[in-house]
Amino acid sequence: MLERELKLAAPQGFDLPDLAQVTADVASADVVTQKLNTTYFDTRDLRLTRWGCSLRYRIGQGWTVKLPGPLESNGDVLVRGEHVFQGDPQKPPPPALDLLTAYLRRGQVHPVVRLRTIRQMITLRANDGSPLAETVQDDVAVLDGRKISTRFREIEVELKEAAPDTLLPAIFERLSVAGAGAPDPTPKVVRALGNRAQRPPELEVEEPAPEATxxxxxxxxxxxxxxxxxxxxxxxxxxxxxxxxxxxxxxxxxxxxxxxxxxxxxxxxxxxxxxxxxxxxxxxxxxxxxxxxxxxxxxxxxxxxxxxxxxxxxxxxxxxxxxxxxxxxxxxxxxxxxxxxxxxxxxxxxxxxxxxxxxxxxxxxxxxxxxxxxxxxxxxxxxxxxxxxxxxxxxxxxxxxxxxxxxxxxxxxxxxxxxxxxxxxxxxxxxxxxxxxxxxxxxxxxxxxxxxxxxxxxxxxxxxxxxxxxxxxxxxxxxxxxxxxxxxxxxxxx
Structure with a gap:
C-alpha cells in the first residue's frame, strides 16, 4: 500500500480542531485515544533510516516496513510504501527483511530505539463509512531503558486509498488555522535517533559543477x-x-x-x-x-x-x-x-x-x-x-x-x-x-x-x-x- 502522509509541528498547547465536514467528501469524524509502544530495528550504521526506510514492531499491530516512495519529490507530502506483517516481537519476520534486501544486503538488524506514544486520532469517514483519512496528534517519549531521554510532539495526516487528493490541503488549512506548525516530513525514528539518523545514505548523488572532473x-x-x-x-x-x-x-x-x-x-x-x-x-x-x-x-x-x-x-x-x-x-x-x-x-x-x-x-x-x-x-x-x-x-x-x-x-x-x-x-x-x-x-x-x-x-x-x-x-x-x-x-x- 502506498502511504500519503503529511507531518506538521505541534506546538505546546495545540489541540486538534473539529475536522468533521472539512470537505464535502467527509460525512463524520471519530475520535479515539491510543497508547502505542514501538520498537524500531536497523543496522548499526542506521542504513535503513538513512535510506528513508523503517522496520518497526508495534505492540498490538505487528511489524511494519516502510519503503521510500517515488524518486520525484512531492513537496511536503511524504509518499512511502507501507507493508504489515505478523510475527515474533523479538525477531523480524523473513518476508519483512526480504523487502529490505536492496538496502540491507547482508546487514543485520537489531533494536535501535523504543518509543512510547499517546495518540489522539481523528478518523474521517465518507458517507458509506469507509475511512478517508486519519489525523493524529502524537505525544512521543523516547525511551532509554526505563527512563525517558527526550520528548516531542507532532501531527500526522494520512490519506487512505479512497481519499481524493483535495482532502489533504483542506485538512492542512484547518490545522494551520488552529495553530499547527509548518510541514516537516521528518519521520519519528529520525527525530528519536537524532543526528546519526540524519546523515545521508551510503550512496548519495551530488550535482556536478561545470568545472567537475x-x-x-x-x-x-x-x-x-x-x-x-x-x-x-x-x-x-x-x-x-x-x-x-x-x-x-x-x-x-x-x-x-x-x-x-x-x-x-x-x-x-x-x-x-x-x-x-x-x-x-x-x-x-x-x-x-x-x-x-x-x-x-x-x-x-x-x-x-x-x-x-x-x-x-x-x-x-x-x-x-x-x-x-x-x-x-x-x-x-x-x-x-x-x-x-x-x-x-x-x-x-x-x-x-x-x-x-x-x-x-x-x-x-x-x-x-x-x-x-x-x-x-x-x-x-x-x-x-x-x-x-x-x-x-x-x-x-x-x-x-x-x-x-x-x-x-x-x-x-x-x-x-x-x-x-x-x-x-x-x-x-x-x-x-x-x-x-x-x-x-x-x-x-x-x-x-x-x-x-x-x-x-x-x-x-x-x-x-x-x-x-x-x-x-x-x-x-x-x-x-x-x-x-x-x-x-x-x-x-x-
Missing amino acids: AGMVLRRALGLAVIRLLRHDAGIRLGTDPEDVHQARVAVRRLRSHLRTFLPLMDIEWAISLRQELGWLADELGAVRDADVLMDGLRKHAAALAPRDRGAGAKILALIAVQRESAMSRLSETIHSPRYVDLLKRLVDSARAPQLAPIAAESGLLTLPPLVASLWRNVRAKVDDFGQEPDDTQLHKLRIRTKRCRYAAEAVAPIIGRGARTFARAAADLQEVLGEHHDAVVAMQWLRDHAASGTLTFVAGQFSALELVTANSARARWPQAWRAFDRKKLRTWM
Whole structure:
C-alpha cells in the first residue's frame, strides 16, 4: 500500500480542531485515544533510516516496513510504501527483511530505539463509512531503558486509498488555522535517533559543477542508476506492478551503457567484469519485461475482437501469461540468490568509488564530449550503411545505438547544459519510434511461433495484421525522427 502522509509541528498547547465536514467528501469524524509502544530495528550504521526506510514492531499491530516512495519529490507530502506483517516481537519476520534486501544486503538488524506514544486520532469517514483519512496528534517519549531521554510532539495526516487528493490541503488549512506548525516530513525514528539518523545514505548523488572532473560526472551517472535499481527491488519482490521490473531493467541498461561508453575513464578490467555481471541480471529482467510488453500490446487488440473470437484471444493471452509466470519465477530465484546480493553490494561500492583511470581526473567539459561524439559517429555510420529499405534487424540495431547516445548525453548534461539535453530528447524521440517498430516485429514473430496453428490461427492473424500496421507506421515515421536527430546544431557542444 502506498502511504500519503503529511507531518506538521505541534506546538505546546495545540489541540486538534473539529475536522468533521472539512470537505464535502467527509460525512463524520471519530475520535479515539491510543497508547502505542514501538520498537524500531536497523543496522548499526542506521542504513535503513538513512535510506528513508523503517522496520518497526508495534505492540498490538505487528511489524511494519516502510519503503521510500517515488524518486520525484512531492513537496511536503511524504509518499512511502507501507507493508504489515505478523510475527515474533523479538525477531523480524523473513518476508519483512526480504523487502529490505536492496538496502540491507547482508546487514543485520537489531533494536535501535523504543518509543512510547499517546495518540489522539481523528478518523474521517465518507458517507458509506469507509475511512478517508486519519489525523493524529502524537505525544512521543523516547525511551532509554526505563527512563525517558527526550520528548516531542507532532501531527500526522494520512490519506487512505479512497481519499481524493483535495482532502489533504483542506485538512492542512484547518490545522494551520488552529495553530499547527509548518510541514516537516521528518519521520519519528529520525527525530528519536537524532543526528546519526540524519546523515545521508551510503550512496548519495551530488550535482556536478561545470568545472567537475569527468570522474565526478561518471560517479553521478552510475549512482543515479544504482539508486533506481535499489528503489525498485522491493516492488519486484511484491510483484504487484510491472513498472518495477521495467524501471529496474532501465537502471541495468543505463549502467551497462555507461560502463561501455565511458570505459576510457575507468579501469578496463574492473568495468568489463561489472558489465558482464550486470548482463546476467539484464537477461532475467528482460525476459519478464518482454512478456509484459507483449501482453500489453495484444491485450489491447483482444479487447476489440468480435465476441465469437474472444475465447481464442483469451487463450493467446493465457499463453503469454504462462511465459511471463515462468520468466518471473526465474527472476525471483535470481533476486533471492547470494549472487544477486553480492552484485547489489558491488554496485553500491562501485557507484561510491568507481575504479577510475588517470584521465578521469581531467575536466569533464574537455573529456566527455568526444566520448559522446564517438557514439554519434557509430549511429551515423549505421544509417549510412542502410540501403533504400533497411530491414528489421538494422532498425533494431539503430535503436540500440541511439539509446546509448541518449544515455550518454543525459549523463553529461549536468555540465554541458541545454545542448546535451536537447540532443538527448531528439535521441529519445527516434528511440521511441524505433521501439514501436521493434515491439510490433517481436509480437508478430511470437504469434508465428506460438499461435499460428489450430484454433488460434484466425485470431493470431488478426493480431498480426494489427501489429503489421503498427510496424509499417513506425517504419514510415522513423526517417523524419532521424532527420530531427541528425541536425548539426544539436551537436555543436561535442
